Structure formats: C-alpha cells, structure tokens
Amino acid sequence: MEIFLQQIINGLVQGSVYALVALGYTMVYGILGLINFAHGEVVMVGAMLALSALTAMLGWGVPPLLALLLSVGLAMAGCMALGYSIERIAYRPLRHAPRLAPLITAIGVSIVLQNLAMMIWGRQYHSFPTLFATSSHVIGGAIINDIQIAIVILAVLIMAGLMVVVHRTRLGRAMRAVAENQHSAQLMGVDVNRVISITFMLGSALAAIAGLMVSANYGLAHYYMGFLLGLKAFTAAVLGGIGNLRGAMLGGLLLGLIESLGTGYIGDLTGGFLGSNYQDVFAFFVLIAVLVFRPSGLLGERIAERA
C-alpha cells in the first residue's frame, strides 16, 4: 500500500510536468496543425538558463528566494524569445508547405538547439543548487517533499490560469478562432501571425517553468534532458487528444501515473525479470496503444462543422 501511494505521488509530480510541456505541444498543434518537436529542447533551455542564472546569483550573494524568482523570470523570457524565434525563422516560411517539411524542420531545430546547448553548457550534468532547507512529509507511509508539493500546486495554478486566458479573454477567443479557421479569424480583424507568435511564446513560457521543475525535482539538468521529456510530453498530448488543452492536462497526469505505477510494479509483475530501469517503456506503450485504438485521444472528439 505504501508503494502504491508513493507511486501515485511520484506520478502526480511527474505528470504535472508532462502536462505543462504537453500544453505547449497541443497549443501549437491546435493552431498550426504542426508537431513542434523542438518543444522538448525549449524545456531544456529553460532549465539550463534558470540553473545558470540561479548559480550565478547565489554566487553574488543574492537571497535564495529572490534569486529563484529572478531566474524563473529570466528563463521564461529567454524561452519566450526562443519560441518566438523558432516560429518566425523555422516554421513561418513553411506555413503553406507540405506537412512533411515543417515536421522535418522541427526535428532539425531540435538537433540545432541540443548542439548549441552542448556548446554553451557542456556535456556534463549540472546540479541544482540547494536554495532552502526542504523537508519531507510522510503521508500514509509515502514520502513527499516540499519541492514536489510546490511543483504540483504551481502546475495546477498555471493550468487554471491558462484555461482562464484561453476561455475568458479576448486573446484566448482569438487563439481559438485562429485554431479553427484562420481565414475567418482574419476577416474578424485578427492578426493571425501575431496570435501564432503569442501561442508559441505562451507554450515556451510553460516549458521554461516545466524545465525548472524537472531540474529542481531531480536536482540535475543536462543538454540532452529535453529529448525524452519532449517525446513523453508529446505522448501525453496524443493520449489526451492533441489540440485539446484539457486533454493535454489529463494526458500528462495519466501518463505520469501510468509510468510511475508501471515502474513500481513491473518487477513484481514479471517476477523480477524486468526492473524499474524499464520505466521509459511505458510512455511508448501508451503512445502505440493510443495510436492503434483511439488515434483521436481521450478527449479529442471534434464537433463536425455543418455544411
């Protein structure tokens, strides 16, 4: 029972991060029909930027809380600029090209970013500095620490905020309008390019926060960390129904739970034949299963437009 609860907690924490990253995939897909495979690298850049800033500021004697807030702000700003640039330079010229072209470009951007990050930050793991004395709490035999609690709460707040923006504001309405019909949106006076840029920037800001969360949770950051995380978050987006915001959140949390429970019990279930080192396999089982049995994802149903 303790193991079960512990895996649920781990799953929720990991799932919160997946959800934030999945939102970035799904927002861009919803608006452009493009799978932005470079999104995982934006998460990595966010983590690296935050970590570098944090380490530097702590070295200058900036108080930890202030240093953390400034680093988050810097990482978000940096990632928003990066997301904007990726769209502007790599995707916009291919807006009307066959779908394969932007997809390959996305993979190219991803490779470029990985290599740039390697050149800037090196191949080594960077450790996340200790900012505060964090304590762990025991709930029903399972352990959860302050950082994990903060991750889940922050993720929930951010997701709620995003839903408010998308469903209650003029900008959000414009985003949904552009996602549905770019021509009609233009006829309403919407600057479609601007809305697309803002969408990339919003997704990238979420990615920056997610990057910081991952590196804080594991205490590490690395130039390659975005690759697997990006693929898993993409899986989460597909699981929930790509293009659907609620789907991305649900898919993220579910994938976190599936992965965590799978990792926790795979040893028992296979009589020790497979161990927890197979943890990455679950996400891709899920991806294949969704693509085979429910390609539109859990919440990916669309209302048909009447003729």
Place this chain on the structure above:
Amino acid sequence: MSIDSTQNHINPVRPDPSTGSGLKADVEGWAGFDKLSPNGIKNSSNSINNCLLEVSDLQVAYGGIQAVKGISLQIAPGELVALIGSNGAGKSTTLKTLAGLLQPVSGEIQYDGNSLKNIAAHQRVSMGIALVPEGRGVFARLTVAENLQMGAYSRNDKSEIASDLVRMYELFPRLAERKDQLAGTLSGGEQQMVAMARALMSRPRLLMLDEPSMGLAPLMVKKIFETISDIAAQGMSILLVEQNAKLALQVAQRGYVMESGAITLSDEAKELLGSEAVQRAYLGG
C-alpha cells in the same frame, strides 16, 4: 462634378458607367446609418466621384488559373450592388481579394479614397470592410455569443459593443435563444445568421456577402434576404454575390454580371432583371 476637398456636406453619388446618368444623391439613407458608424463619415477623403469602393482593372490568379481578368466596379455609399454570375465566374475570388485574403496580380482597389494595396486582411476590418464568406465560416467550436464577440475583435469600445450585441439579438431573435450553444450545432440558416451578425459587429461601412442563400431552405433564404434588405435600408453599402440572380437583383439597386472572370453587363438591377440576355442565362426564362 469637380474635386472639392473643402466640401463638408455629404453628397454620395451612384455612379453608373453604363448610362452615365447616376448622379443621384442619397443623403437620407447614408446619414441614417450614422449610428452604426463610429468613425462617422470621412468627407476629407472623397474621391472624384464619391465612391466608397472603386475597383479598376482588377486581375487575380488563383492556383495558376487567372480567375479574375481585369474587372472594374464601383459602389457608392449606401448602395446595394449585386454581383451575379454562374459557378466559377470569379465572384468569390473577387470578394476574397477585396477582403485582402487574396493578392491581386494587378489592378487598383480604392476604398474611401485610399488604395488598399499592401493593407492586410485584418487591417481592412478596422477600416470598415467586412466579408461574410462563402460557406459562412462560423467558428463551430465557439458559442454563438463568442462568434459575435469575435466580430467586434477590431473594436475596443466595450459599452458600444455590448449594445450592438443586444441589437444583433433583436435583429436575429433565434440567435438570442441559442447564444450559449456552440455555433457548430446550429442549422445552416442559423449559421448564416451568425455569420451576418458577426460581420455587422465590426460596424462595417462596406458589407460583402458571398452566396448567403447557398444550401438554405427556401423559407430561410427569404428570411436572410429580408434581413439584407433591412440592413441596406438603414444605409449600409453592400456588395452581394449570388448565384441566385433573381433574388439578388430584386433587392439590389445595381448589378454586375460576371462571366468567366470578366464583367459582361452592368446596369440598374431592374434593367438587368428585365434583360433578355440575363433572363436566358441566369433566370431560367
């Protein structure tokens, strides 16, 4: 008529290139629409013949095919002009180009005395140009109310938007009943109402309608055309594209007939309705 930039009174004229006798003032109709026109009437920018829209020698190519082959047309303020013609004549292409969704190969579009060259589609909306596209283009996953709010996207006069919203629900009571429903769940006729109300929410000075009767039941077509007449009677300038030539010419003041990318006839709507050539080609008589 001479060019007089100091003139301050409203004197819109109905140009009529075929007869040259279209110098009719239409002051009441245009002024009556003032309440829906936030910017008022720009007298300073009157062109020579007081056209709201003047298209000269417009050519548009669409996917390698020249769809519009050098057409010219004018619309005076407050005028309802029909552009009729068979399927594939280039009518929709013309409207899309006027709205800025397509770029012309050559030719000139003057709106309110200014060239629309290099003005993006979304910028034309705040200049007062609205297009209700063919197939309506409603946002199926937005509610009816959200669709109408999108129509007012280019405006930021909040209280005025709210009162216009009320006016739209008066104009289309059916939409008031369904305002929280997703637009994709409405019938075709109701979606046409959404599309028209949404366009009106931008407070256009030139409303362009592309095949508003398409795919609608006869009763709904009647209702939509009554509404078009009502809006026109309030002084809105309207460019109406229709395959249903008879209906369009019945509500319009003037008409243009378009055939394979060129305008072949233009006259008062009454004359076109009675014309043998139009009867034979488009009115099934």
